[in-house]
Amino acid sequence: MPDKNASPTADQNPILGVAGVQMTSGGTVEDSLTQAEQAIEQAASVGARLVVLPENFATLGTGQSGPVAVEEAADGPRTLTRWAAAQARANGVWLVAGTIPVRQAGSGKSRARSMVFDPEGELVAQYDKIHLFDVDVGDAYGSYRESDYYEPGTDVVTWDIQADDGEPLRVGMSVCYDLRFPELYAALRRQGADLILVPSAFTHRTGQAHWGMLLRARAVEQGCYVLGVNQCGWHDSKRRTWGHSQLVDPWGDTRAALASEPDILVGQISREYLKRIRTQLPTHQHHRL
Numbered sequence: 001m002p003d004k005n006a007s008p009t010a011d012q013n014p015i016l017g018v019a020g021v022q023m024t025s026g027g028t029v030e031d032s033l034t035q036a037e038q039a040i041e042q043a044a045s046v047g048a049r050l051v052v053l054p055e056n057f058a059t060l061g062t063g064q065s066g067p068v069a070v071e072e073a074a075d076g077p078r079t080l081t082r083w084a085a086a087q088a089r090a091n092g093v094w095l096v097a098g099t100i101p102v103r104q105a106g107s108g109k110s111r112a113r114s115m116v117f118d119p120e121g122e123l124v125a126q127y128d129k130i131h132l133f134d135v136d137v138g139d140a141y142g143s144y145r146e147s148d149y150y151e152p153g154t155d156v157v158t159w160d161i162q163a164d165d166g167e168p169l170r171v172g173m174s175v176c177y178d179l180r181f182p183e184l185y186a187a188l189r190r191q192g193a194d195l196i197l198v199p200s201a202f203t204h205r206t207g208q209a210h211w212g213m214l215l216r217a218r219a220v221e222q223g224c225y226v227l228g229v230n231q232c233g234w235h236d237s238k239r240r241t242w243g244h245s246q247l248v249d250p251w252g253d254t255r256a257a258l259a260s261e262p263d264i265l266v267g268q269i270s271r272e273y274l275k276r277i278r279t280q281l282p283t284h285q286h287h288r289l
């Protein structure tokens with residue numbers, strides 16, 4: 001029996017089981033959806049109540065030039081939004097559908113939209129990736145020009161999930177390249193975020209150099225849990241992502257981590273630990289600028 005006077009440890013009194021689906025999207029959309037369906041079911045079976053898919057889980061690497069705004073096929077049998085809602089309902093989980101490319105009427109470009117579905121399959125929040133990856137990484141893929149296909153989002157988004165203790169836990173939204181911009185994470189913390197999600201397709205080259213460092217930095221800076229859920233492996237002959245999905249606690253310790261293969265990341269959120277770290281290290285009360 002843990003000493004009730006001892007300081008809470010990071011895993012003490014968990015109030016929410018979370019899971020991240022690390023996958024290698026590619027082949028056809030159907031291939032990717034089948035991978036995701038099996039992983040969501042597995043995550044739910046081990047008690048995760050919040051399941052997060054990686055960036056562009058359905059169409060990354062499908063050989064379709066640029067993002068395929070599958071949403072356009074609104075009359076299609078399995079539009080991604082309807083598919084995600086059905087997965088949340090069928091598995092009784094909160095599902096963050098990584099991102100789905102959603103075509104915008106005005107610009108003709110898409111937005112990388114991260115949608116949140118509750119266990120009844122209702123859309124409760126959506127976030128459009130703000131920072132677009134126009135970078136020359138120096139890998140086999142060469143130049144990434146996300147802004148050729150996507151337009152940026154504009155809004156900072158948080159939403160509440162009712163945790164096992166009956167109290168709300170506030171979840172902050174971000175995507176992939178956003179991870180490099182601390183201002184967004186500061187804004188999410190100002191909105192009250194306790195857990196910040198980072199569905200991603202971080203490249204192998206930049207992931208190896210920066211992914212873990214950036215996840216831990218954002219977690220410590222903001223005193224939040226940060227859940228980074230990445231694509232992994234080779235998506236086609238030139239595109240490779242880093243994997244290494246992980247849950248980082250507000251002290252900066254990695255509580256759960258995957259390697260480079262498709263797998264399910266499972267972790268726990270402790271409200272007591274969150275409060276303890278924020279009390280010991282009240283950086284958010286010491287702002288001067």
Ligand SMILES: O=C(O)CNC(=O)[C@H](CS)NC(=O)CCC(=O)C(=O)O
Pocket residue numbers: 055056059060061066067132133144145146176177180201202203206207
């Ligand atoms: O375009 C798609 O289909 C899915 N989106 C992506 O793969 C995006 C844009 S190319 N990738 C990143 O943002 C990587 C960021 C990154 O790796 C870093 O910041 O180092």
